[in-house]
Amino acid sequence: MVSEYGVLPEVRDMPEPTVDAGSVVLRVEATGLCRSDWHGWMGHDSDIVLPHVPGHEFAGTIAAVGAGVTGWAVGDRVTTPFICACGQCEQCLEGNQQVCPNQLQPGFNYWGSFAEYVAVPYASVNLVRLPDDMTFATAAGLGCRFATSFRAVHQVAQVKAGERVAIFGCGGVGLSAIMIAAALGAEVIAIDPNPAALTLAATHGATHTLQTPTPPPAPTAPTAPAAATVSPVRAAPTATPTATPTATPTAAADPVVAAINDFGGAHVTIDALGSNEIAQQALQSLRPRGRHIQIGLLPSAITLNAGRLIAQELTWLGSHGMPAHAYPEMLALVASGNLNPAQLVTRTIPLPQTPAALGALSTTTTPPGVTIITP
Incomplete structure (x- = not known):
């Protein structure tokens, strides 16, 4: 039982729930x-x-x-x-x-x-x-997790064989989405900071894995992103994506975006974790007329590049269960x-x-x- 937010819950003896009409x-x-x-x-x-x-x-x-x-x-x-x-x-x-x-x-x-x-x-x-x-x-x-991913990938995104799908976050939702997208014949890019999660992603159908830096504590001043590491599971570009650090990183300098675009960009991006940074990366990683599916919960408001959304005719979709x-x-x-x-x-x-x-x-x-x- 949770008695206070952020404080570890306790296991207690509680009364069994009653069965109401219709339940x-x-x-x-x-x-x-x-x-x-x-x-x-x-x-x-x-x-x-x-x-x-x-x-x-x-x-x-x-x-x-x-x-x-x-x-x-x-x-x-x-x-x-x-x-x-x-x-x-x-x-x-x-x-x-x-x-x-x-x-x-x-x-x-x-x-x-x-x-x-x-x-x-x-x-x-x-x-x-x-x-x-x-x-x-x-x-x-x-x-x-699995049902949410099934509907998001198959019914909302309508992923087709041969499309490239970039899935951010390889927890339960992300791994489910990877398995389902691969079963539909998609080329899947799995993105996560945890190498063990990426190993599972490759096992369950990811064509490529992209290890991002472990998120550091919030910096006091803007810093350049660390380079991402791309691991091809099957075919992959021979060049290793790199980014040129700048005092204030732009979308073009983001190593995750650069890596996905080196593969040719994504027809579909899926945020299976939920963060403002991922939302921006996903938008910048889409090919023209691409579609983004937001599954991960976002604890705070985010801002999007509406100009890119319009100019590239991108689609931003939510999927909920x-x-x-x-x-x-x-x-x-x-x-x-x-x-x-x-x-x-x-x-x-x-x-x-x-x-x-x-x-x-x-x-x-x-x-x-x-x-x-x-x-």
């Missing part, structure tokens, strides 16, 4: 540790009221079924999107549950899944039945072996280790891949 209660079998949980813990989400239980991507078995819920029974193996949509508003009726104005989000505006039990409101709209052969650990990542009715296509690709989200799970921890693991997300040395918690 179910799940016994949590696995839940993911996501950077969005870190944002909430740090106080970046205005919906959170303390004390609070985080956790928003999970899978489990139905423990109780509320009045009015049909087609589901105790013991059913399920997951759910992290956006629990109402199913009745205009957006929901049009199939856009991911932007439902009445949405409830476990771990944000009600208590989440870093617990033994969690409630799922509007159950008939939001429950997704799991294949019998899918583990709970694999399914837990589908509720946020995926509704339950869109899961079957993704699950079919998993069942066929074209996508393998189980490979992204690199660590499993028990619930008592969760506070320390959440705190570790404040550093740049967190383990690569997806961390799953077993309550």
Whole structure:
């Protein structure tokens, strides 16, 4: 339980959630540790009221079924999107549950899944039945990171075979996006400061990896960016991108931008981490008429070069989760072996280790891949 923003939460005994009409209660079998949980813990989400239980991507078995819920029974193996949509508003009726104005989000505006039990409101709209052969650990990542990336890459960006996709950030969301873009036949450039994360990126389909400098503490005066390191996984330009330091770096001098443009620029850029610096790099790395997809949460406002956006006819798109009715296509690709989200799970921890693991997300040395918690 989080009692104070930025202070490590504690594991406590709490009452089980009640099952309301239209809802179910799940016994949590696995839940993911996501950077969005870190944002909430740090106080970046205005919906959170303390004390609070985080956790928003999970899978489990139905423990109780509320009045009015049909087609589901105790013991059913399920997951759910992290956006629990109402199913009745205009957006929901049009199939856009991911932007439902009445949405409830476990771990944000009600208590989440870093617990033994969690409630799922509007159950008939939001429950997704799991294949019998899918583990709970694999399914837990589908509720946020993998499903979010699937919709962002496939449905929002509409990535096509042969396109070049630059993905900034190789955490759970970024690695998922890399795997999905590669499965669609894209040439993928993976960008991250962590060499271990880039090794995973190459394993899961990145054509090229680009290691950026580890972000230093905020400087007191502008400094020139350090050079980036490009590692070709397959074919790559022979020249090593370099940048000429200047007192106040321009976009053209940015080594990340220079490296991506040496590959020919990106048809699609994806910010899977969330930072003002990445947003600027992504915009400068796009080819004419390219499209940027913002997945990573931005804790503060950003400014964009609107002149470039207009002159190059660039497209800037947000992508936020995926509704339950869109899961079957993704699950079919998993069942066929074209996508393998189980490979992204690199660590499993028990619930008592969760506070320390959440705190570790404040550093740049967190383990690569997806961390799953077993309550």
